[in-house]
Amino acid sequence: MAEHFNDPDCLKDVALDELDDETLESKLVAVKGLGRWSVHMFMIFHLRRANVLATGDLGIRNGMTEFFKLPKKSLEIKGNQGEMRIQTLCQAWKPYSS
Numbered sequence: 001m002a003e004h005f006n007d008p009d010c011l012k013d014v015a016l017d018e019l020d021d022e023t024l025e026s027k028l029v030a031v032k033g034l035g036r037w038s039v040h041m042f043m044i045f046h047l048r049r050a051n052v053l054a055t056g057d058l059g060i061r062n063g064m065t066e067f068f069k070l071p072k073k074s075l076e077i078k079g080n081q082g083e084m085r086i087q088t089l090c091q092a093w094k095p096y097s098s
Contacts, residue, residue, distance in 0.1 A: 001031055001033075001034075010030065011027060017047050021043065021051075024043065025039050025040075028042070036055075036056050037054060037057060040052050040054035040056070040057070044098045049098060050095060050097075050098050051094055051095040051096060051097045051098060052097060053090055053093070053098070055082070055083045060086075061075045064086060068089055
């Protein structure tokens, strides 16, 4: 992590709170050990962004399966199909998906 924050081509002098969601995610997942879930949690709890839907979170997926009365495995990740379905189901929650 320190190497990324010391590297001018990565995160040195980057104001993370000023980056848009997609750019922030791409820069942070480049750090070995940080995945999309970790980045989403950082965006929600540290940066306090109101419109982050952690589509990879098992609790979110299970809750949505129950809320929308879907078959148990309907939101499993198969390429981007599960994520796209979640995003479609949650359009009404924008801009407060978090």
